[in-house]
């Protein structure tokens with residue numbers, strides 16, 4: 001394999017806290033070689049671990065799970081992986097060793113690695129800096145061998161320097177420590193994305209670009225300070241709830257459900273579309289409260305301050321710097337739809353955080369609500385096959401052009 005440069009997110013820390021969430025949440029895929037290797041390992045010394053550890057879905061081998069949804073190797077009392085305890089980390093399946101690191105190709109000859117926010121340890125930003133785990137991450141890159149670097153089509157004709165300058169400007173907005181209302185910062189981010197797209201035909205001229213960017217940022221900041229319009233239509237509200245529901249569906253729900261599960265899922269989605277039902281039906285980590293009890297729309301009594309959104313800003317920076325936002329990350333969508341999808345995580349995280357804060361009886365969105373929202377949305381942004389379908393691009397455009405109305409209806413007036 002040719003030598004590849006591995007860029008690792010600089011603002012993330014991670015150290016597993018053995019919460020066991022990933023071992024309960026995912027259908028973990030193995031390779032056929034791993035099935036054989038793990039089978040031999042289990043037979044190599046006396047132990048009481050389950051010998052039937054494979055379940056096949058569409059012919060592919062996954063770790064078998066208990067009725068509770070937990071992996072057969074998880075010690076549910078301690079949260080430890082019994083395979084890990086007995087044979088050591090290095091012997092585990094690649095998917096288990098790799099989580100929560102997201103590895104993706106970027107420019108030709110380069111790969112980026114960030115940690116996923118659906119892992120509580122990453123959310124808490126606790127543990128060793130990811131950059132100090134380079135040896136392990138480079139080992140994963142070698143095993144995974146990610147392909148499909150950005151093409152000219154994906155980059156929309158932009159050269160690398162133009163992409164770096166544009167992404168750098170968006171990072172600057174997120175890193176700016178001047179306290180501004182979250183709605184205003186979100187508006188600036190979205191407005192800059194709109195304006196960058198308008199100048200893309202001139203962006204490969206570095207001199208022109210460096211002259212345009214400061215001006216563009218100043219105009220976006222001025223525009224985002226204006227008052228938002230209220231009044232998202234009933235139809236748009238229904239579409240947004242459906243979209244949020246699609247984004248909050250868990251990996252567990254997507255692996256070949258039976259007919260009964262499909263019908264139940266459709267019923268849940270229909271309820272959410274009309275503002276009823278519980279997100280909990282989409283995954284056990286979501287609140288049990290219903291959308292009627294804790295609606296995502298409507299005025300908010302106390303606006304949340306910028307500090308509550310610090311972790312969200314950190315997350316956007318890591319996604320931007322790793323270039324892990326193209327399309328919905330992995331589906332070869334071009335640069336600008338990727339940026340739009342990333343900007344739209346603002347209202348999606350806001351809606352999820354809002355429901356979460358109301359579900360604990362609060363009127364104000366605090367940091368834990370934002371953490372929940374990021375984890376819920378990042379799960380999908382990184383992987384859901386649902387999100388690759390073209391109708392979701394239409395939905396993204398629908399809300400991108402109704403940005404102010406959407407945020408105002410979500411309570412950010």
Ligand code: SF4
Nearest residue numbers: 016017019020022119
């Ligand atoms: S979810 Fe994260 S912290 Fe929890 S067991 Fe998995 S890797 Fe460790």
